[in-house]
Structures are given as structure tokens and as C-alpha cells.
Amino acid sequence: MHINSKKIKIGILGYGNLGKGLALAVKQSPDMELIGIFTRRDPRQIAADYPVYSTDNILDFQEKIEVLVLCGGSLQDLPEQIIEMAPYFHTVDSFDTHAKIPEYFANVEAINNKHKTLSLISTGWDPGLFSLMRVLGKAVLPEGDSFTFWGKGLSQGHSDALRKVRGVKNGVQYTIPKPSALEAVRNGNKVIFDASDMHDRICYVVAENGADKAEIERNIKSMPHYFQPYTTTVYFISEEELEADHQAMPHGGTVIRTGKSALGEQQRLEFSLALESNPNFTASVLLAYARAIGKMGREGLHGTKTIFDIPIGYLSIHSPEILRKEYL
Numbered sequence: 001m002h003i004n005s006k007k008i009k010i011g012i013l014g015y016g017n018l019g020k021g022l023a024l025a026v027k028q029s030p031d032m033e034l035i036g037i038f039t040r041r042d043p044r045q046i047a048a049d050y051p052v053y054s055t056d057n058i059l060d061f062q063e064k065i066e067v068l069v070l071c072g073g074s075l076q077d078l079p080e081q082i083i084e085m086a087p088y089f090h091t092v093d094s095f096d097t098h099a100k101i102p103e104y105f106a107n108v109e110a111i112n113n114k115h116k117t118l119s120l121i122s123t124g125w126d127p128g129l130f131s132l133m134r135v136l137g138k139a140v141l142p143e144g145d146s147f148t149f150w151g152k153g154l155s156q157g158h159s160d161a162l163r164k165v166r167g168v169k170n171g172v173q174y175t176i177p178k179p180s181a182l183e184a185v186r187n188g189n190k191v192i193f194d195a196s197d198m199h200d201r202i203c204y205v206v207a208e209n210g211a212d213k214a215e216i217e218r219n220i221k222s223m224p225h226y227f228q229p230y231t232t233t234v235y236f237i238s239e240e241e242l243e244a245d246h247q248a249m250p251h252g253g254t255v256i257r258t259g260k261s262a263l264g265e266q267q268r269l270e271f272s273l274a275l276e277s278n279p280n281f282t283a284s285v286l287l288a289y290a291r292a293i294g295k296m297g298r299e300g301l302h303g304t305k306t307i308f309d310i311p312i313g314y315l316s317i318h319s320p321e322i323l324r325k326e327y328l
Helices: 017-026 053-063 078-084 097-117 131-138 156-163 180-187 211-222 239-244 278-298 318-324
Strands: 008-013 030-037 052-054 069-070 090-092 119-120 142-152 168-178 198-206 231-236 251-260 264-273 304-306
Touching: 008 017, 008 053, 008 278, 017 030, 017 069, 030 053, 030 278, 052 053, 052 078, 052 131, 052 211, 069 078, 069 278, 090 278, 097 119, 097 304, 119 278, 131 142, 131 264, 142 180, 156 168, 156 198, 156 278, 168 180, 168 239, 168 251, 180 251, 180 304, 198 211, 211 231, 264 278
Parallel strands: 008 030, 008 069, 030 052, 069 090, 090 119, 119 304, 198 231
Antiparallel strands: 142 251, 168 198, 251 264
């Protein structure tokens, strides 16, 4: 294995499912070194294979960490974390509220330009790898249509948003693609879909004692960017049921580009993911891009980047010479 002997030093901010997945991913990446995990909880109460510190002490590590991976949720955590951390660290995050990405980018760009830091935003598998496939599909099949299907699976971002609703003690959300829509696209049918035509959203909610379940359901279904305008079904269950039936975190999806060549031949480009663990896979994507940001940071670059701005060779542990020889 051809690896740069100087390891890229990273930190993890937040130790939920995504942060735990990142710590696991580091064990598969011999060119990366995890300096520490930073949490708002009491570090003494967290069992981990790496050092755990309070976020109150994170600035003490400014000269020790090359890339800080932000592992909060998109609804509330990441917009706050990026403002607090981007002045001091190169960062990578998975902000996934698609409609707000331009605004988020502009806010981060102002910080990076002022402080000469480097941030990669909205990385994962969607936005992230699926974003790349959408651009690739449009580039190689300029005359055609693109479709993205998510699921069947548990969405981390939507589940996080669900748990922020007043009266919700715990809960998860599953995204379900409609088979008829998927079949129509793969058959090359000329179709125009609204968002609600392609997916259903299924929520399993544990309500707090005494909470108004009807109000909870209304607030979930009316949440913009997450549940409205999708067909959303809310089931109220017990904590025991949630623990027994909804702890696995599978997910996946498909990006499809259909089109025709200049001579009229029908063409289809398709990219799919089938994941037994959504957070662990997302963490692996984040770590690969943390490697890229580490390399770019060493080159003295600064500014705000998206996945479209990162050369794919920067994701690899291998040198350009090895990539040309063994992968091209």
C-alpha cells in the first residue's frame, strides 16, 4: 500500500451516529489520525477508542487538527457549528437541506474568506455522491431527464428534524420510493413528477407523556423542506417498539439519467447505493473528503468548496502515479 507517511490529523465534533461512524472509518484509513472527539456531553460518560474532550476546550487543538469534521444535524446544529468552527479550523460537513445550500454556502464563504480557512460543505451521499452523478448524467446525456429516488431506508436528516418537533420524545423517518414511478423512469417513459409523486414518508414517533399527538402530526406534516408536500404517514409507538423494531439504519437510493443520443438511440445512466448502515457509509464519505481537504489545506488553499470542486484523486490514499498505473 502506497501511503504518504505523514498522516492527516482530524477531529470529530459531535459523537452521535455519524461521529461514531467516523471513528470507525478512521480504523480503515491508515493515512488518517484521529486527534480527538469533541462533545457537549460530559466526556467522562462517553466510551470511545479515542480521546474524548469537551467542546469547551476545542480551540486548544487549533494547531493539532488539520480538518475538523462537523457531525451535527442540518436543522439546527450545523448552521451553528460552522459559524463557531470555520474561523479556526478547516472543516467538512454534511449539511443536507438542499433548498438552503446556496444560503449556507454564502454564510460559510464569508467566514472562510475572512479567516483564510477551508471548508467543504454538504458532503455525503445526497447531497454528495448523488450530486456528482446528477452533474455527470447531464454532461454526458445533455438531452434527457434526471431523477433521484431515495430509499427504502431510514433518513438521518429527516429523523433528526422529526425529533426536534415539540412533544416528540424520539422517532425515526423512512423514505419510500414509489415503485410505479421508478418503473416508469427505467422504462424510458416521458414523465413529469412532483416531489410527492415519487416518494412517501413514514414516521414512527414516541410522544412525550401528555403531548398532543394531533398537534405533533400537524407540525410534522407541515414542516417545509422535510415533510411538506410529501405524502407523510405518522405512527405513534412505544419506546419499547422503537427500540425493538427501528434501531437498524439501512438506506440507499438511485440516480437515473435517461436521454437520447444525437441519432435518437435511447440511453440510460444509473447509479445506486444499497446501505446496511446509512450513518457509517455517510461517515466513510466524509472521511474520504476530509482527506481531500487535508491535502488541499497543505497546499495553502482556502475558501468554501462543494463536492464539485474536489478532484477525485484527492480522495485516494494513493499517489497520482499509482492511480494512473493501477486505476486508470
